[in-house]
Amino acid sequence: MTDTGEFVVAEDEGLQGSRLTARALVGALTVVVGAVVASLTIGPVDIAPLRVLAELIDRIPGVHLDSGLSTTHAAIVNEIRLPRVVLGLLVGATLSVTGAAYQGAFRNPLADPYLLGIAAGAGLGATIAITSDVGDGAGMLDPIPIVAFAGALVAVVISYAAGHLGGRTTVSLVLAGVAVASFLTAAQTYVLQSNTDVIREVYSWILGRIATSGWSEVALMLPYFVVTCVVVMLYGRALDVLAVGDEEAAALGLNPRRIRTTVVVVSSLGAAAAVAVAGLIGFVGIIVPHTVRLAFGTSHRVLLPLCILLGGAFMVLADLAARTVLEPAELPIGVVTAFLGAPFFVLVLRSSRREVW
């Protein structure tokens, strides 16, 4: 992530509009691979980066490469570190791309994936799951992400319905989201106060963590990640047109409300899934899109794919810091994203001459 400053946006050749240049794409992919290898390498047991890379390449179907790792080390890479890294990629990518999509759909630089009460809904769901101690037995699927996901979806549905009653404008939708979030947060606090013994557990969920037990979280997250990314990227050009405001977008032949609804609903699904598996990781949905805008410009056709790649890499690196800084203890990842992200963003802001909002 830190080397984004090295890429310079290529001048439009002739009359091409903004598009993702091969250079930016290769650069972002390099950052992703670097973050993944670093994260698989570093930990309580240090494993040589080249061997990790060989092990990764060996996993590609049809390719056989002997990494030379011992069985134990191979298991650490494949069974412990890899699921966590993949989940980090998916969560970071989803939060970043949905943040960018929300900001474009609402034309508001402060819109984040939690705008419509997703965080509060998921928080309430998780709190209920933790306090009621459901399905804590071994071998069962962890119920917390599933109940949190349901809570997030309920929050979005209520926000949408309430915003609809309020005149179907963007502002009424956002205000409804604020009201729903406050209500659900109050409900969560009430549940928590009645069960003070689980405050610590709920608190650690709220601060977010990328922790995995095998591949089940990845399996839960993957379909939402794919759908969200595909649909949102498909609407990149529509979001670019929406940037001129609803009236002018309509004069250019679009139906702004329909586009906004599609993008917001799909993004909410993705963000709800991310929150369900990783807790409330703040900041990523705002900071990654803005950094990409400052470095590469505001066109959604460039912004959205780069948010997917660099958001994933950012989350993997943040998780690496979260589990190594206070080793063997783990920092909540929300703390790390803010600690790393805020100063980095100020640097980008300072060095950029671009006007993005």
Add this chain to the structure above:
Amino acid sequence: MTTTITARDVGVTLGDHVVLDGLSIDIASGEWINVIGPNGAGKTTLLRAILGGVGFTGKIEIDGVDTVAHDTMRRARAIAYVPQVPVIPPGMTVIDYLLLGRTPHRGVFSGDSRHDREVVRRVLDRLDLVGFKSRAVRSLSGGERQRVVLGRALVQESSILLLDEPTTALDLGHQQDVLDLVDELRRESGLTVVATLHDLTLAARYGDRIAVMSQGIIAESGPPAQVLTEELIRHHFNANVRVLDDGDGPVIVPVAAKRQPPDTRSSAPRGSSTESSRASSQPSGS
């Protein structure tokens, strides 16, 4: 000349305020009509109704087809709109901004074709914007920016151009530049131009016809010299002016209050004799 826009008995109510109150007008293909009127007369609302941006009663036809039957893409291919205060997205380059104008032709799920880029190239050349193509629209001066916004409307390749106060933010020289440009483009490609203008002298210099809006209807309509009389301006704008003729059309000169004869202003209170103006509201073009 054939009629391209026909509005019949159009009514628009915003909240509980009746903005358009049974307005009718015919606009000929290739015509330039300037819509004038006091603040709040409904000029912008008329443009938005033609554009389908506001719900209305009555009927508006474009080339004989009811606009309600148009889907939005088809309407956007027929009508281009330059709003009074265009929203310029931060960071957007001139090229990207102009390419937005191709949206009605290619939708939002496919990329720009060679033809799309060719249209943009022609507009860049025509409006002398080639040197600006990679600049951010927001970084341009007021006059350059207005050319770019006009450029996006031209890239739409529609036959009707709606201009809402296209000269508001411009100094006199740039006002002339923009209106001269519109006039040339109209002559080159047979555009129909519907513009709202506040400056009555400019409205008289450019275009074929002036329509005066008052109380939600077209109160007067005709050639500038016929419509822009001292009495009509006093009546509709509650303004005390002298109308001169420099041989090229009417020139409207405001008369300062201290020079007024004592009782001219009070003789024509705003909104008086609405009934008589409504009686003469039939458009001359019909």
